[in-house]
Amino acid sequence: MDWPLFIIFLAACGAAATTGAVFQPGDWYKRLDKPVWTPPDWLFPVAWTFLYLALAFAAARVATIPGAHYALAFWAMQIAFNTLWTPIFFGLRRLGPALVVLGGLWVAVVGLLWALWPLDALAFWITVPYLVWVSYAGALNASIWLRNRHAVPA
Amino acid sequence: MDWPLFIIFLAACGAAATTGAVFQPGDWYKRLDKPVWTPPDWLFPVAWTFLYLALAFAAARVATIPGAHYALAFWAMQIAFNTLWTPIFFGLRRLGPALVVLGGLWVAVVGLLWALWPLDALAFWITVPYLVWVSYAGALNASIWLRNRHAVPA
Numbered sequence: 279m280d281w282p283l284f285i286i287f288l289a290a291c292g293a294a295a296t297t298g299a300v301f302q303p304g305d306w307y308k309r310l311d312k313p314v315w316t317p318p319d320w321l322f323p324v325a326w327t328f329l330y331l332a333l334a335f336a337a338a339r340v341a342t343i344p345g346a347h348y349a350l351a352f353w354a355m356q357i358a359f360n361t362l363w364t365p366i367f368f369g370l371r372r373l374g375p376a377l378v379v380l381g382g383l384w385v386a387v388v389g390l391l392w393a394l395w396p397l398d399a400l401a402f403w404i405t406v407p408y409l410v411w412v413s414y415a416g417a418l419n420a421s422i423w424l425r426n427r428h429a430v431p432a
Numbered sequence: 433m434d435w436p437l438f439i440i441f442l443a444a445c446g447a448a449a450t451t452g453a454v455f456q457p458g459d460w461y462k463r464l465d466k467p468v469w470t471p472p473d474w475l476f477p478v479a480w481t482f483l484y485l486a487l488a489f490a491a492a493r494v495a496t497i498p499g500a501h502y503a504l505a506f507w508a509m510q511i512a513f514n515t516l517w518t519p520i521f522f523g524l525r526r527l528g529p530a531l532v533v534l535g536g537l538w539v540a541v542v543g544l545l546w547a548l549w550p551l552d553a554l555a556f557w558i559t560v561p562y563l564v565w566v567s568y569a570g571a572l573n574a575s576i577w578l579r580n581r582h583a584v585p586a
Binding site: 280282283286287289290291293294296297300301337338341342344346347348350351352353354355357358359360361362365366369370372375379382386389 | 434436437440441443444445447448450451454455491492495496498500501502504505506507508509511512513514515516519520523524526529533536540543
C-alpha cells in the first residue's frame with residue numbers, strides 16, 4: 279500500500295471525524311425520543327474509528343489501479359456528505375435536512391461499492407460495513423425525526 | 433470530459449456549498465471587528481460558485497488520466513476540510529480552530545496543485561484561483577481572530 283496516499287485519505291476522514299468531536303450530542307440528544315434499537319453512545323466512536331481506517335485503507339489500495347476514477351469520485355463525495363451530516367444534525371438540530379444529507383451519503387457509498395467491486399475484493403468487502411452503518415444511521419435519523427418532529431426545538 | 437464524473441465531483445462540492453447556505457454569517461459576523469480589506473458579502477457566493485465549478489471540472493478532467501491518484505486524494509482532502517470550515521467558523525464561532533482547519537485546507541490545495549501540474553495544464557491553472565482565495569480567506573480568518581479574540585462571545 280502507498281502510505282502517503284493512505285495518510286492523505288485519512289486526513290480527509292479526520293475532517294469528518296472532527297465534526298463528531300466538536301458537535302457533541304449533549305443533553306438535547308439525550309432528551310430526544312429515540313427507538314429502542316438506538317446504539318449505546320460508546321459504540322459511535324468505536325464504529326467510526328474502524329470505518330475511517332477502513333475507508334482510507336480501501337481508497338489507498340485502489341487509487342493507483344487504472345480505472346479507479348469512479349471509486350475516487352464517489353469516495354470524495356461520501357467524505358464531503360459525511361462531514362456535512364453532523365453539523366446539520368447536532369449543530370443545527372435539523373433532523374429532516376440531516377436525513378436528506380444522509381440520503382446523499384447513502385447514494386455516494388452505494389456508488390463507491392459499485393465502483394470498488396471490479397477493482398479489488400478486499401477494498402470492496404472492507405467498505406461493506408460502512409454501507410451497513412450508514413443504512414442503520416439513516417433508519418435511526420428517520421425514526422428520531424418522525425418521533426420528534428412536532429416537539430418544540432430546544 | 434466525462435460528465436457523470438463531473439456531476440459526482442460537483443455533488444461533493446454541493447455538500448461544501450450547503451454549509452455556506454445553512455450556517456449564515458448573520459448579525460454576529462456583521463458586528464465582528466474586520467480589516468478594511470474584507471470582501472463585500474456579495475462576493476463570497478460569486479467566488480464560490482466559480483471555484484466549485486472549476487474544482488469539479490479540474491477533477492473530472494484529470495480523473496481518468498493514469499497517475500492521477502495524488503490529485504484525487506488531495507481533492508478528497510480539500511473538499512472535506514472545506515466542508516468542515518464553515519460549521520466551525522459560523523456555526524460554533526470558534527475563530528482559532530477554524531484557522532487550523534483552513535491551514536489543513538491550504539495544505540490540501542497546495543498538494544492538489546502540485547499533483548495537477550504534471551497531469552494537465554488547464555486543470556492546474558483553473559485551480560490556481562482556489563489557492564489564491566483560500567490564502568486570502570486564511571489571512572482574513574487570522575485577522576478577524578486576532579482582532580476579536582478578547583471579545584466576549586455572543
